[in-house]
Amino acid sequence: MMTNKIINLTKEQEACVNYKGGDLLIKGVAGSGKSYVLLRRAVKLYKESNGSASIKIFTFTNALVKYTDELLQDKLGGQYIDVSTIDRFFSNVYKKMTNKWFHVNNDKIKDVVEQTFYDYKKQHRKKHRFYEIDTDYWLEEFKWIQEKCIQSEEEYINTNRKGRGSQVKIISENDKRMVWEIYSLFIQNLKNAKTNTWEGLYLYLNEHLDEIPEQCKVDFVFVDEAQDLTIGKLRALKAITKKTITIAADMAQKIYKTTFTWKEVGIDIQGRASKSLKKTFRSTKQIVLLAEDLAAINRKDVDLKSELTEAVFPDVEGPLPRLFLFDDKIHEEAYLATFSKMLLKEFVNDTVGIICKTKKYFFHIRKLFDSNNIKYQEIFFSTKNPPEWQLLTPGLKLVVAKSSKGLEFDTVLIPDFDEGTHPLIPFNIGDDQVDDHIVTERNLVYVMLTRARQRVIMFCTKNNQSRFVKEFSNNHFLRALF
Numbered sequence: 001m002m003t004n005k006i007i008n009l010t011k012e013q014e015a016c017v018n019y020k021g022g023d024l025l026i027k028g029v030a031g032s033g034k035s036y037v038l039l040r041r042a043v044k045l046y047k048e049s050n051g052s053a054s055i056k057i058f059t060f061t062n063a064l065v066k067y068t069d070e071l072l073q074d075k076l077g078g079q080y081i082d083v084s085t086i087d088r089f090f091s092n093v094y095k096k097m098t099n100k101w102f103h104v105n106n107d108k109i110k111d112v113v114e115q116t117f118y119d120y121k122k123q124h125r126k127k128h129r130f131y132e133i134d135t136d137y138w139l140e141e142f143k144w145i146q147e148k149c150i151q152s153e154e155e156y157i158n159t160n161r162k163g164r165g166s167q168v169k170i171i172s173e174n175d176k177r178m179v180w181e182i183y184s185l186f187i188q189n190l191k192n193a194k195t196n197t198w199e200g201l202y203l204y205l206n207e208h209l210d211e212i213p214e215q216c217k218v219d220f221v222f223v224d225e226a227q228d229l230t231i232g233k234l235r236a237l238k239a240i241t242k243k244t245i246t247i248a249a250d251m252a253q254k255i256y257k258t259t260f261t262w263k264e265v266g267i268d269i270q271g272r273a274s275k276s277l278k279k280t281f282r283s284t285k286q287i288v289l290l291a292e293d294l295a296a297i298n299r300k301d302v303d304l305k306s307e308l309t310e311a312v313f314p315d316v317e318g319p320l321p322r323l324f325l326f327d328d329k330i331h332e333e334a335y336l337a338t339f340s341k342m343l344l345k346e347f348v349n350d351t352v353g354i355i356c357k358t359k360k361y362f363f364h365i366r367k368l369f370d371s372n373n374i375k376y377q378e379i380f381f382s383t384k385n386p387p388e389w390q391l392l393t394p395g396l397k398l399v400v401a402k403s404s405k406g407l408e409f410d411t412v413l414i415p416d417f418d419e420g421t422h423p424l425i426p427f428n429i430g431d432d433q434v435d436d437h438i439v440t441e442r443n444l445v446y447v448m449l450t451r452a453r454q455r456v457i458m459f460c461t462k463n464n465q466s467r468f469v470k471e472f473s474n475n476h477f478l479r480a481l482f
Ligand SMILES: Nc1ncnc2c1ncn2[C@@H]1O[C@H](COP(=O)(O)OP(=O)(O)O)[C@@H](O)[C@H]1O
Pocket: 007, 008, 009, 010, 013, 028, 029, 030, 031, 032, 033, 034, 035, 036, 037, 281, 282, 406, 408
């Protein structure tokens, strides 16, 4: 059950809240209080300024905006602090700068890539091995160029790309020159099609940092879940900061493949300006033990070793996480309905997060619940402001895995914990990218597990268990056959 009691901060947390030295990076494992400390620091700086400071908290998803807002309003009395997603805020900045809205139409962008290659082929040679590579690959490369804020051919040639098939497909300087030519055509074609990529927004802003209007700037900027941000976003955030920026990040929860270093972003968090929180408060010891089985594997082979912290296990104990095994999906889903009803009855004061891997599966489960008359809330993109759902009130909450970051529930239920879903490996991914991809997928499972305060229950098909089940220690969870 969520409680309203005032939390006593640890010494480490206190040091983050009271830090006076300028920009601050708060690192720490899942549930160590990064977000909470961020909010406490925001409220404190506001009060210290006697209400004169402008303060903004940025976070990743609409779900987190709502959740952060609920926490601020209910628990900290911070109604005066604005919470926004980064994209929403900078879309407005763009509007102020250009008098135009920034249009992103994801459905159109792939067509633009295809058009670009069609045009290029017509103007240039008829045959090249690049033409055989699929559209998704090129779109990713083009977005990467924008995400890295690469502005010239020379810069592109000189920037190495780690952990991607580029080494195999784009090899020589001549290759890169050709890619740059195609990329430039792509940008032209985007303009003609009156659309954009989100990465393009930050590329534009980075090319015009001096022109960001004063009225868009904020005294104290706070950024949560920064591990998945891009250079472009972070530089833009730094550019709107008048006094200091405070950033919370955990590289172990990285679920997108962006890369940046604090230095290239221009944020100085050397020495005391970088603080680690180790003790976790959200989950029981049993849940953290299970999640750490996965985190430990990623800590071994990730080159971000220095960024990753080992968890200090919490004192609070709870039931062992459970894995329910079913003969097939029909039985699994029938039991999911029964079990969800049972949870609602048994734990009336609790929140239950049902974490679906994909949007498609989310809609599938929604149908299942509707046809069984099960009450739930969807934590999903909402055009209503504020959205109808609430994260702090009891009940079932359906959520898509990637949108679950930063959230917390008393019970987490993970259906379809099958191989093929966890990890989900896209069919068109290059062989050389698979390892990196699995690291991200493992992080995603770590994120899902650490959303739980008390209980974790996973459902899967008996003969098709996720490979991550094999990475759990056998004494960290219980299996039950159905
Ligand atoms: N010092 C503390 N004592 C008790 N509970 C805490 C403390 N710090 C944070 N919490 C609680 O632990 C949970 C996780 O905190 P949160 O800020 O969401 O972690 P993170 O953002 O690092 O994942 C929240 O429910 C929060 O209220």
